[in-house]
Structure formats: structure tokens, C-alpha cells
Amino acid sequence: VDAIKAKVCAQKGIFDCVYEEGNVDECRKVLVAFNSFGVMLPMSAEDLKKQCPSTQAFAGEPACAGGSGILSMVTDIAPDCFKNCQQLCGPMDTLVTEYMVTQDVDAIKAKACAQKGIFDCLYEEGNADECRKVLVACNSFGVTLPMSAEDLEKQCPSNLAKVVPTTSR
Numbered sequence: 001v002d003a004i005k006a007k008v009c010a011q012k013g014i015f016d017c018v019y020e021e022g023n024v025d026e027c028r029k030v031l032v033a034f035n036s037f038g039v040m041l042p043m044s045a046e047d048l049k050k051q052c053p054s055t056q057a058f059a060g061e062p063a064c065a066g067g068s069g070i071l072s073m074v075t076d077i078a079p080d081c082f083k084n085c086q087q088l089c090g091p092m093d094t095l096v097t098e099y100m101v102t103q104d105v106d107a108i109k110a111k112a113c114a115q116k117g118i119f120d121c122l123y124e125e126g127n128a129d130e131c132r133k134v135l136v137a138c139n140s141f142g143v144t145l146p147m148s149a150e151d152l153e154k155q156c157p158s159n160l161a162k163v164v165p166t167t168s169r
Helices: 002-010 012-019 024-036 045-051 069-075 079-084 086-102 105-114 116-123 128-140 149-155
Strands: none
Touching: 012 024, 012 045, 069 079, 069 086, 079 086, 079 128, 086 105, 086 116, 105 116, 116 128, 116 149
8 A cells, every 4th residue: 555655656747637627526436446445545636745745756666667657556556466477567557547548347358358368377376366466456446357267267268259459568
């Protein structure tokens, strides 16, 4: 949680739009969702300034270098998961960013299923415990993700997977 707050503070400029008049109502939903699982994000521009003194900066190497601020918030939940599964960085950045814009769970699932092999790393023996943190957090947003490789296969049968192009790095 502290790592997420530090990341928000380090990139607080990108959060200015969250508090703008035309965006605040929709963005508040995301802030409330984070708050519901213990990440108390600032609910106003004034709160952001109070919580993030201008001298505060995030120290440390990001799990997915070059990713969006939103991806950083996700990777900060379980950085070792993404450090061990670097192939997830590009696709997850695309999927998370699209979800934040559209909140179209079906479209996101279709794109994830189209490239499900990339997600195998989440369930590998050395990664499963750490990566489960991300899966649980996503589930708290109402995006029910498979909690095992078997669940992934059930949700995305190989013979039914559609090819849906996504942007990758």
C-alpha cells in the first residue's frame, strides 16, 4: 500500500485530470474502489497536495519499466509477480488502460483469452502466491479473473479463443 501511495505521489501530475470538473464523478468510482481494499487514495486535488509533498519521490525500479501510471499501480500490488513475468507488462498495460477507459469486462476478457499463453506465468509454481495478490485485487473491482491455470482454460478454451490484436511493447 505504501508503495502504491509513493508511486501516486511520484507521478501526481498525471492525476490532475482525475480531479477536473468533467472527470471527477467517474474517476471517484476508481478512487473509491482502491480505497475499498485499503489503498486510501486522495479524493480531491487538495488531498493529493496534502498527501504528496512536492519533495516526495518514489525510489526503486518499477516492475514494468515504461508502463503507464495505471499499470504501475497494478504492478505495485505484487511487483515480484511482474518482475518474474515480464511478458505480462505490455499486454497488461493495454488491458488495464482499456478497462479504465471502457470498463467493458467482456472485451477485456476476449483480448486476454486471445493471448492467454502470456498469462501462464501467473500460475507457475514460483509465481502463483505473489501473482494471486493481483488476481484478488482485480476481482475486488468486479473483474473476475481465473485464480488457477485450470480456471484460465475453462474461461478461455483453446479451441474457442478468438484472435484479437492488442498493442504490445
